[in-house]
Amino acid sequence: MPDFSIQLTRPAISDLEGMPERLRGGILEGISGLKEAPFPDGYARKKLKGFSFPVYRLRVGNHRILYRIDQTIVTILRVIDRKELEKTIRRIRPFSA
Numbered sequence: 455m456p457d458f459s460i461q462l463t464r465p466a467i468s469d470l471e472g473m474p475e476r477l478r479g480g481i482l483e484g485i486s487g488l489k490e491a492p493f494p495d496g497y498a499r500k501k502l503k504g505f506s507f508p509v510y511r512l513r514v515g516n517h518r519i520l521y522r523i524d525q526t527i528v529t530i531l532r533v534i535d536r537k538e539l540e541k542t543i544r545r546i547r548p549f550s551a
Contacts, residue, residue, distance in 0.1 A: 457489050458523070462530045469533040477517065481533055484514035488521065488528045502543065509546070511539075520546070 462470075462485075470478055494501045494510055502509045502520075509531070512519040518539050520531040534542050 456526055458492050458526050458528045460485060460489060460528050460530065463532075466530040466533050473517075473533070477515070481514055481517055481519065484512055484519060485530060485533075488512065488519075492521070492523050492528045504543075505546075 470481065473481070491499075492510070493499065498513045500511050500513075502511055507522060509520060509522050512521065513536075516536050517533060518536055519533050520542065522529050522531060531546065532542055
């Protein structure tokens, strides 16, 4: 399987810039890992329901990375605290139809 390339949306970049540096390292490591294994395995990576295009969630500590896969490109949509997951999903979902 080929390596995937990673691209970040503006909201994802903003999310990363707004978090403490001690957290950012682990998050960036998780994002980097998506280059080799972006597909869900049921534990840390999971496909979210209710979207017209597939959206996945990666757990990294108390944070969640929301992303989608298009051929060999992994697009990071948001990087959020787990407490914000439901609210963020409601914001993203209307645009997925």
